[in-house]
Amino acid sequence: MQNILEVRDLGRSYVNFRLEHISFSIAGGTIMGLVGENGAGKSTTIRGILGLIRRECGEVLFCGEPLNTDSVAMKEQIGVVFDSLCFSPELTVEKAGKICRSIYSNWDEAYFQELLQQFSLLPKQKVKELSRGMSMKLSLVLAFAHHPKLLILDEPTSGLDPVVRDDLLDLFLEFVQDEEHAILISTHITSDLEKVADYVTFLHAGKLLLSKPKDELLWQYGILRCGEALFQKLKSPEVLAWRKKDYSYDVLVPDREAILRKYPEAVIDQVTMDEILLLYVKGVQGK
Amino acid sequence: MKGLLLKDFYTIWKGGRIFLILYVFMAAVSGVNIQSGWSYMGFWLVMMDSQTSSTFSYDHSCNWNRFALTMPVTRKDVVRSKFLLQLLIVCGSTLAYLVLAALVSLVLRTFEVKAFCNMLFAAWLVFWVVLLMGSVSTLLLFRFPPEYARLISILIYVIPACAFMGAGSVFMQEMTDNLATLPAEFSAMLLPAAIAMPVLSLVVSGLCYVFSCRIFQKKDLA
Numbered sequence: 001m002q003n004i005l006e007v008r009d010l011g012r013s014y015v016n017f018r019l020e021h022i023s024f025s026i027a028g029g030t031i032m033g034l035v036g037e038n039g040a041g042k043s044t045t046i047r048g049i050l051g052l053i054r055r056e057c058g059e060v061l062f063c064g065e066p067l068n069t070d071s072v073a074m075k076e077q078i079g080v081v082f083d084s085l086c087f088s089p090e091l092t093v094e095k096a097g098k099i100c101r102s103i104y105s106n107w108d109e110a111y112f113q114e115l116l117q118q119f120s121l122l123p124k125q126k127v128k129e130l131s132r133g134m135s136m137k138l139s140l141v142l143a144f145a146h147h148p149k150l151l152i153l154d155e156p157t158s159g160l161d162p163v164v165r166d167d168l169l170d171l172f173l174e175f176v177q178d179e180e181h182a183i184l185i186s187t188h189i190t191s192d193l194e195k196v197a198d199y200v201t202f203l204h205a206g207k208l209l210l211s212k213p214k215d216e217l218l219w220q221y222g223i224l225r226c227g228e229a230l231f232q233k234l235k236s237p238e239v240l241a242w243r244k245k246d247y248s249y250d251v252l253v254p255d256r257e258a259i260l261r262k263y264p265e266a267v268i269d270q271v272t273m274d275e276i277l278l279l280y281v282k283g284v285q286g287k
Numbered sequence: 288m289k290g291l292l293l294k295d296f297y298t299i300w301k302g303g304r305i306f307l308i309l310y311v312f313m314a315a316v317s318g319v320n321i322q323s324g325w326s327y328m329g330f331w332l333v334m335m336d337s338q339t340s341s342t343f344s345y346d347h348s349c350n351w352n353r354f355a356l357t358m359p360v361t362r363k364d365v366v367r368s369k370f371l372l373q374l375l376i377v378c379g380s381t382l383a384y385l386v387l388a389a390l391v392s393l394v395l396r397t398f399e400v401k402a403f404c405n406m407l408f409a410a411w412l413v414f415w416v417v418l419l420m421g422s423v424s425t426l427l428l429f430r431f432p433p434e435y436a437r438l439i440s441i442l443i444y445v446i447p448a449c450a451f452m453g454a455g456s457v458f459m460q461e462m463t464d465n466l467a468t469l470p471a472e473f474s475a476m477l478l479p480a481a482i483a484m485p486v487l488s489l490v491v492s493g494l495c496y497v498f499s500c501r502i503f504q505k506k507d508l509a
Contacts, residue, residue: 044509050357052508072359086354088294088345090301099297102290103358152357 002063004028004150004182010048010058019044019206022058026150026199029179031172033193033214034186035273036203037281042186045203046154049184050080062150076106079143083155085135089128093121093138097145104146112145133164140168144175151175151183157192165189169196190273194218200273202280209280210240222256222268223275225249230263236287243283252279291360291368292375298345299338299376306334314384317406318391328384328406329413333444335380336421339373340428340436347433353508362506366429366499370492373421381414411481415488420444422492429499429506 003025010022019041026032034042047053049060051069060067062074087096093116101107116123119137121130130138136156143151151172157165173196175181187193193200193214200217202209221240224230231242231249238259242251252275253259256268313331346352355365388406392398424443428436 047353047507047509052353052356054505054507069356070361070363072361075357075359078357080354080357082350082354084350086350088298088301088349088351091294091297095297099290099294100358102293103360105359 002028003061004063005049005184006061006064007045007049008059008061010045010055010060012044012048012053012056017041017044017206019048020208022048022203022208024199024201024208024211026182026184028182029176030198031176031183031185031196033190033197033200034184034203035188035190035193035200035277037188037277039205040203041206042188042203043154044206046152046184046186050078050152076104076146077149079146079148079151081136081139081143081151081153081156083158085127085130085139087127089126091127092123093125093127093130094123096127096138096142097123100142100145107146109145111147112141115141115144132159133161136160136164136168140171144171149181151181153183153185153187155187156185157187157189165192172196190277194273202277204277204280209285217273217276218271220255220257221271221276222253222259223271223279224251224253224256224259225267225269226251230266233263234287239287241279241283241285242287243279250275250279250283252276252283288360288364288368288371290358291355291364292372294351295339295342295368295372298342302341302345303335303338306338310335310380310384311387314387315391317384317388318393319395319397328381328409329417331384332377332380332413332417333420336373336377336417337424337440337444338376339369339421340424340440342369342372343428344433344436350508356508362503363500366496366503369425369429370422370496370499373425374418377414377418377421381410385410408477408481412484415484419488419491422488422495426495426499426502429502 004027006025008023010019012019017039022041022045024032034045036042044053048055048058049067051060051067051071062071062078065071065074067074087099091099097109097112097116101109101112119134119141121134121138121141127135127138140156153172157168160168169192172183172185176183185193185197197214199211200214201211224234226234226249227247228249231251234251238253240252240254242249252271253268256270259266260268310331313327317327352365356362385406389398389403392403420443424439427439427443431439
């Protein structure tokens with residue numbers, strides 16, 4: 001499988017924030033989740049990938065070729081959805097479609113109309129009359145209608161109810177079914193990624209914490225809940241992050257089977273994405 | 288770029304319909320008294336040209352540029368579309384004004400060749416002046432945040448327009464009253480002015496376009 005998107009050592013600094021050494025790749029047929037707390041650098045990473053902000057270092061490759069703002073041919077194959085619809089509130093759904101149709105050379109008007117019907121979006125409805133869920137659906141329709149190879153979604157499910165989120169997640173899974181397409185989703189709603197993502201990249205304070213297959217995270221990683229005695233026995237490679245509670249420790253371990261073999265008395269729970277994020281953000285990394 | 292222009296026309300149509308109606312009305316009123324009809328033209332052309340500035344505010348409020356640059360559009364296309372929009376608005380408005388004024392004056396039988404020639408000459412000068420002012424305004428709007436759009440509009444459009452209208456009314460009255468006996472040296476100034484204004488406007492507009500491209504090329508769209 002060819003990598004559809006490769007990010008190598010992306011970096012950018014601001015006065016109070018620095019994005020450092022962000023590297024990951026997305027193969028065809030996969031969904032990559034970009035996770036982090038608010039202000040972790042998810043949106044900055046996406047803007048850096050798309051060339052919306054100047055990259056101080058690093059490069060981004062789309063299907064093996066460098067991607068920047070002026071790569072018009074490449075942008076024909078990329079669909080982007082931001083967390084809000086970027087059209088004037090007075091424009092109608094139909095006019096938004098006409099604008100995009102005039103810009104994309106591979107716009108599929110029949111598919112656009114089909115998606116509008118599928119999502120129950122009325123062509124004459126104004127953007128200001130759309131609910132949050134309907135605005136997001138319109139953004140997705142506009143992104144899908146030109147048959148992109150890569151979808152980049154920045155917080156697409158924030159503020160949506162579970163029913164709409166489920167509809168959208170199904171759409172994402174359908175999109176990557178053949179191995180010609182890929183999705184990068186930036187979100188802090190980790191439950192969505194547990195449903196659809198193949199790979200997850202964690203960011204915290206502008207730094208890359210880890211980038212792993214989701215199944216490895218959920219099925220190999222674990223949370224060891226132990227007392228002081230066992231915690232002191234743990235070796236450095238066995239501890240990814242830890243947090244001290246009143247009388248115990250929560251320790252994120254990379255291989256719970258190995259820990260159980262070594263410490264049969266240990267209590268290890270299956271980890272969730274939320275817990276991984278919490279331990280990295282609120283805990284201490286390494287030992 | 289067609290899509291960018293389409294978006295701006297949709298935006299202007301929604302927000303500027305009242306200006307369009309007033310503009311058509313004033314153009315028609317100019318035809319009623321075609322001898323002084325040219326005097327309204329400058330102000331209303333400026334008002335129409337200012338619609339380009341309003342598109343910057345709309346773009347900023349819905350983060351349009353950030354989205355536009357994810358589509359097959361370059362930063363130069365975005366800049367080019369704004370300057371082209373301005374050119375189309377000024378050209379269209381000038382032609383429409385002249386045609387409407389002429390038609391109304393013909394219908395009301397107030398048409399005079401001399402007066403219409405004055406209006407044509409005034410239109411020629413005003414067109415280039417408004418284009419120049421609009422180009423400078425567009426450059427400043429690429430450079431400064433849209434919150435300053437109103438202030439920029441006042442500085443670039445209103446103050447010079449008032450000064451121009453004041454000076455122009457004196458000049459054109461002199462010309463209208465004395466066209467038949469205009470001293471040769473005075474009428475000899477008209478041709479250089481008619482040539483210099485377009486050259487100045489094109490040069491300044493060209494520079495504004497180049498600088499706007501450079502400014503927007505470096506802009507972060509967070």
